[in-house]
Amino acid sequence: MKYTTAAFFLFQLITWTPGVTAYPITGNVVNCRSGPGTSYSTVKQYTLNTDVKITCQTSGTSVNGNAIWDKTSDNCYVADYYVKTGTNGYVTTKCGSSSSPSPSVPGPVVNDYPYKSSCGGTDPWLYFKCQCTSFVAWRINERLGIKFHNKYKGAAWGNANSWDEAAKATGVTINNTPKPGSIAQTSDGKAGHVAWVTAVNGDKVTIEEYNWSKVEGYGTRTVAKGSFKYIHLK
Template sequence: MQHANIPGPIKDDYPYPGQCDGIDSWHYYKCQCTSFVAWRINSRLGVKFDNYYKGPNWGNGNTWDEAARKTGVTINGTPVPGCVAQTNAGSYGHVAWVAKVSGDSVTVEEYNYVHAKKYSTRTVPKSSFNYIHIKV
């Protein structure tokens, strides 16, 4: 049976909005995409995830795919609500929370993409990301 909060409501429930200095409880910089997704993994999947989940440093968004592979976490091209959208594009890559999948599109929730250090949502082609399946 799935956790009742997967994927959960589409809303900014991040615990550090506007408090973007320093390191969060998951060993990420506050208000970054990685911090937001780590929060969601903990709060909505009920998984004790941090920057050293299962051993390696997960780091920036562009290294989450390698960390997933090293730890045996499934990564593929098939999104489901509650998984992590990941891309190596840009200087540091990016991760986002998959909120909804509809046909060939995926709706993600994220921090620090559309607006610096702020929450946003986007609906993009599924092919825009790799998908990391920590629980779902």
């Protein structure tokens, strides 16, 4: 069917959706998932240069340092890293709570750490893989949507026993009050320890951690909340 010029513009006006902009896919084959993270099931796949319409954006699993996920008009989520929007930041509104299949903070209690089968060497956040600091840095990027790393805000966060001082030096809140999504920190021991707070019940706190009860391995504990200080990045 051929359109006249007037008919073509009329067609565009009818089919255009306000607030929805199309951007090209930059990867050869990119998964669009049921939720904003690599652990969600694949709904469909996009190929290189396919234009996708972004209806809203949210935080999720960090992909090469970018924790933003784009919800497309196909009602699935694609990592913003693979979408050429022209920026590493948000280009549209954040998805409402009803748009996301599950909350990102504190998130599911599961060993979804991406380097659990490849310990050794440094991670993208300048920590050694399978150490407590690497696991928590990944949680911060994935669950909080903050581009945290060893030199965050210009401070040397270094070993876990340095995180409290780095937080103070950079104006990040640190106190004795835990909440889900905060960082449990102690300077005890040779290098200290950090963990991800997943639940608080009375005077008890449940944490996820690496390299504590199992060398370079994942674990969870419920301990007295006085066992740690708590860093609140968000």
